[in-house]
Amino acid sequence: MLTRLAPLPASAVRMLGIRMRLRATKTKWIAAALLLAPIAASAQPPKPAPGNTNPLGHSEQAIEQGREIFNHNCTVCHGLNGGAGDRGPALGAGRDYSRRKDQAIFDAIQSGIPGTNMPPSGLQPMDIWKVVAYIRSLRATASEAFVPGDVAQGEKIFWSKGRCSECHMIRGRGGILGPDLSNIGGEQPLSVLRDSLTKAKPQIPRGYQPVEVVTADGRRLSGIAKNDNNFSLQLLDNQGRLELFTRDELREVAYGKRSLMPSDFETTLTPAELQDLLAFLSRQAIQGSERPEDSDEEQP
Numbered sequence: 654m655l656t657r658l659a660p661l662p663a664s665a666v667r668m669l670g671i672r673m674r675l676r677a678t679k680t681k682w683i684a685a686a687l688l689l690a691p692i693a694a695s696a697q698p699p700k701p702a703p704g705n706t707n708p709l710g711h712s713e714q715a716i717e718q719g720r721e722i723f724n725h726n727c728t729v730c731h732g733l734n735g736g737a738g739d740r741g742p743a744l745g746a747g748r749d750y751s752r753r754k755d756q757a758i759f760d761a762i763q764s765g766i767p768g769t770n771m772p773p774s775g776l777q778p779m780d781i782w783k784v785v786a787y788i789r790s791l792r793a794t795a796s797e798a799f800v801p802g803d804v805a806q807g808e809k810i811f812w813s814k815g816r817c818s819e820c821h822m823i824r825g826r827g828g829i830l831g832p833d834l835s836n837i838g839g840e841q842p843l844s845v846l847r848d849s850l851t852k853a854k855p856q857i858p859r860g861y862q863p864v865e866v867v868t869a870d871g872r873r874l875s876g877i878a879k880n881d882n883n884f885s886l887q888l889l890d891n892q893g894r895l896e897l898f899t900r901d902e903l904r905e906v907a908y909g910k911r912s913l914m915p916s917d918f919e920t921t922l923t924p925a926e927l928q929d930l931l932a933f934l935s936r937q938a939i940q941g942s943e944r945p946e947d948s949d950e951e952q953p
């Protein structure tokens with residue numbers, strides 16, 4: 654049976670997002686550093702800018718310096734790179750935060766959070782703003798973050814050398830074995846995009862399980878399993894054909910252990926090409942008003 658593939662529901666697409674789970678560094682050295690570190694704030698400096706806007710903006714330089722300050726001062730409790738630590742929550746993507754605005758994050762870092770183990774940092778206001786820029790960069794989707802690189806070059810890699818378009822569609826063009834990437838920059842933070850290209854997910858997301866079947870009449874087919882249940886299986890093959898089988902029409906079903914998504918782009922692309930590709934992907938964000946009426950995206 655040949656059928657046009659129905660668009661994936663947005664919920665399925667969202668399920669593909671992986672959560673960053675970075676293990677906290679726990680060493681005696683760090684414990685010792687904590688005991689020695691003077692955490693109490695010195696004189697209370699005046700607050701720089703009122704409102705929610707970081708006076709340093711979200712420049713790459715501020716973010717980079719903020720990352721260093723954070724890794725020096727905060728990872729005794731919080732995890733490295735925004736992950737959860739032994740004594741503090743994750744500050745990066747993948748969690749609901751009570752403090753979302755720049756000013757609220759600033760205040761927590763400057764004054765601590767009363768009644769909790771979050772201490773005042775004792776940092777200078779400008780250093781705090783750098784850390785705020787860094788924390789915001791961890792939380793932002795790629796389209797909100799500053800992602801350097803040559804977007805036009807990245808687009809070329811998408812359609813040629815990277816062969817991404819064999820499996821992925823952007824704005825109606827490309828393959829359908831992998832998820833549609835038209836809004837990937839609007840959905841995922843940069844770290845998740847990078848991981849998608851360089852690390853295999855611990856579990857293959859539902860709807861993308863590679864499968865090989867032998868039919869009762871001896872045909873051998875491979876592709877990915879869609880709508881797989883006890884009674885039937887839909888197989889999407891490499892040519893983009895979707896075939897529906899009832900279980901009794903299949904003699905063998907073997908699931909692949911590796912996702913079709915390659916995870917070796919760190920070696921098959923140069924560092925500059927990978928960066929350009931990330932810059933291109935981060936710009937793939939669909940604005941509310943651009944969404945077509947018959948879009949498969951969730952309607953508000």
Ligand code: HEC
Binds near residue numbers: 726727728729740769
């Ligand atoms: C002694 C451990 C400790 C240290 C050191 C520490 N924190 Fe925290 N931090 C915590 C804990 C615990 C919480 C959660 C407080 C709560 O329950 O609301 C927290 C919460 C926060 C929050 C609020 C998170 C949110 O979503 O509301 C921010 C922002 C934060 N810390 C930033 C920092 C920064 C930046 C540093 C370094 C300058 C730092 N912390 C150092 C323990 C620590």
Ligand code: HEC
Binds near residue numbers: 819858
């Ligand atoms: C042979 C098919 C294939 C090729 C080639 C391929 N992908 Fe994928 N990709 C997939 C599949 C299938 C998935 C979903 C399963 C998974 O994530 O492991 C996926 C997942 C992804 C995701 C995660 C999407 C999300 O919603 O989290 C991104 C990003 C991505 N691919 C980008 C790319 C880019 C960029 C390239 C080219 C450099 C590329 N892919 C090449 C098949 C492919």
